[in-house]
Amino acid sequence: MMSGLMTPPTFESWQAGGRRFSHRNHQIFWQASGAGGGETLICIHGFPTASWDWHALWPALCQRFSRVIALDMIGFGWSDKPDPYPYSIFDQADLHESLLLAEGVTRCHILAHDYGVTVAQELLARHEQRRAAGDPSLELQSVCLLNGGLFPETHRARLAQKLLLTPLGPLIAAALSERDFSRSFSALFGKKSKPDAVEMNQFWQLFSNGRGKRIAPRLLGYIAERRAHRERWVGALQAAQVPLRLINGPVDPVSGEHMVRRFRELVPQPDTVLLPDVGHYPQVEDPTGVLAAFMEFHCRIATPDPATCCRTSKRQE
Numbered sequence: 206m207m208s209g210l211m212t213p214p215t216f217e218s219w220q221a222g223g224r225r226f227s228h229r230n231h232q233i234f235w236q237a238s239g240a241g242g243g244e245t246l247i248c249i250h251g252f253p254t255a256s257w258d259w260h261a262l263w264p265a266l267c268q269r270f271s272r273v274i275a276l277d278m279i280g281f282g283w284s285d286k287p288d289p290y291p292y293s294i295f296d297q298a299d300l301h302e303s304l305l306l307a308e309g310v311t312r313c314h315i316l317a318h319d320y321g322v323t324v325a326q327e328l329l330a331r332h333e334q335r336r337a338a339g340d341p342s343l344e345l346q347s348v349c350l351l352n353g354g355l356f357p358e359t360h361r362a363r364l365a366q367k368l369l370l371t372p373l374g375p376l377i378a379a380a381l382s383e384r385d386f387s388r389s390f391s392a393l394f395g396k397k398s399k400p401d402a403v404e405m406n407q408f409w410q411l412f413s414n415g416r417g418k419r420i421a422p423r424l425l426g427y428i429a430e431r432r433a434h435r436e437r438w439v440g441a442l443q444a445a446q447v448p449l450r451l452i453n454g455p456v457d458p459v460s461g462e463h464m465v466r467r468f469r470e471l472v473p474q475p476d477t478v479l480l481p482d483v484g485h486y487p488q489v490e491d492p493t494g495v496l497a498a499f500m501e502f503h504c505r506i507a508t509p510d511p512a513t514c515c516r517t518s519k520r521q522e
Contacts, residue, residue: 210261210262210264210265210492210493210496211264211265211268212264213260213261213262213263213264214260214263214264216257216260216407219236219256219257219260220283222236223235223236223283224236224237226304226307228279228299228300228303228304229279229296231279231284231285231287231290232284232285233276233277233278233279233284233285233300233304234255234256234276234277234282234283234284235256235274235275235276235277235304236256236263236274236275236276237272237273237274237275237308238263238267238272238273239267239270239271239272239273243270243271243272244270244271244272244312244313244314244346245270245271245272245273245274245305245310245312245313245314246266246269246270246272246273246274246313246314246315246316247273247274247275247301247305247310247313247314247315247316248262248266248273248274248275248316248317249275249278249301249315249316249317249318249321249322249324249325250275250277250278250281250282250318250319250320250321251318251319251320251321251322251353251486252281252319252320252424252425252427253281253390253408253411253412253417253421253424254281254282254408254411254412255277255278255281255282255283255284255411256275256276256277256282257282257407257411258318258486258488258489259275259316259488261488261489261492262488262492262495262496262499263275265496265500266316269500269503270314272310274304274305274308274310276300276301276304277411278297278300278320278321278324279292279296279297279300280292280420280423280424281411281424282411282414283411283414285415286414286415286416286417286419286420287416287420288416288419288420288423290420290423292420292423292424292426293426293427293430294323294324294327294427294430294431294434295327297324297327298324298327298328298331301324301328302328302331302343305343306342306343310343311341311342311343311344312343312344312345312346313343313344313345313346314345314346314347314348314349314503315328315329315345315347315348315349316349316351316499317348317349317350317351317353318350318351318352318353318486318487318488319351319352319353319354319460319485320353320424320427321353322350322351322352322353322354322355323353323354323355323427323430323431323438325348325350326355326438326439326441326442327437327438327441328345329345329348329441329442329445329447330437330438330440330441331343332344332345332447333441333444333445333446336446345447346447346448347447347448347449347450347502347503347506348445348447348448348449348450349449349450349451349452349499349502350449350450350451350452351451351452351453351454351487351488351495352453352454352457352459352460352461352464352484352485352486352487353460354428354431354459354460354464355438355439355442355451355460355464355467355468356435356439356464356467356468356471357428357431357432357435358467359460359463359464359467360428360431360459360460360464361458361459361460361463362428362459363389363392363393363458363459364389365389366425366428369421369422369425370422370425370428374421374422374425375419375422378418378419378421378422379418379419381413381418381421383406383409383413386408386409386412386413387405387409390405390408391405392458393457393458393459393484393485393486394484394485394486394489394490395454395456395482395483395484395490396456396482397482398482398483398484398489398490398491400489404489439471442468442471442472443471443472443473448476448502448506449472449476450476450477450478450498450499450502451465451468451475451476451477451478452477452478452480452487452495452498452499453465453477453478453479453480453487454480454483454484454485454486454487454490454491455479455480455481455483456482456483456484457483457484457485458484458485459485460485461484461485462479465477465479476502478498480494480495480498
């Protein structure tokens with residue numbers, strides 16, 4: 206197990222080293238490391254950012270897994286941002302499955318954040334359907350979730366999100382400046398772990414690149430989707446037959462400790478980790494803490510003797 210962080214890629218090298226594949230005739234940016242042959246990890250990012258969110262963890266994850274894959278979902282980051290387009294969680298799940306199957310991946314682990322946790326819930330629901338039908342085409346081996354709207358009743362949308370969902374949303378999005386974005390986005394982080402000016406500018410670039418501002422209201426349709434498909438996606442967590450862990454930044458105003466309480470109420474034998482003073486982006490704010498909790502989880506599920514597993518003092522029983 207890797208107990209610490211190695212030097213991560215730069216923003217420029219991450220973009221330059223990306224690959225492309227086609228989804229519904231649109232170009233999708235993705236990153237991968239490793240030649241395969243062993244365990245595969247798929248990292249699923251959140252709104253409004255992209256696969257770059259995983260860069261601080263990337264070297265250690267690539268040392269632990271034979272292959273690590275992360276893509277910018279359609280409408281995000283350096284992927285195409287078509288308009289009009291039927292953006293949906295179901296389509297983003299299709300996108301991930303098509304890439305995995307094209308790459309010959311039939312078994313994988315998931316690490317997901319924010320918008321990505323809902324994509325992971327849909328992938329988990331599909332996994333359970335395939336398992337019941339005896340279909341081995343794509344098997345999930347474990348799911349690890351970071352802060353996200355797992356339960357629509359605990360999701361506390363920000364004012365900016367609510368405004369973008371009004372009829373004036375397109376006009377508001379078009380007028381959004383980097384300063385406006387930075388002010389709103391910074392509020393999601395813990396007081397001691399806010400992005401600096403360089404990091405904030407990188408997030409802004411990922412969001413505003415291409416038609417990013419223009420399509421933001423369309424991407425936010427996932428909030429209504431979560432309500433419409435709550436039974437399917439919450440049910441997937443409750444019925445999961447694969448190892449499941451939640452790692453959470455509890456001071457997150459959107460999906461913090463209040464969401465963890467709901468997770469513990471609804472999910473059988475809940476496995477949760479709280480990272481003190483961390484907000485909505487644990488993998489950015491406290492990558493060392495996330496890595497320790499994630500590796501401990503994988504050590505435990507891969508090793509029959511718990512005495513040989515690594516420990517983390519942050520785990521909440």
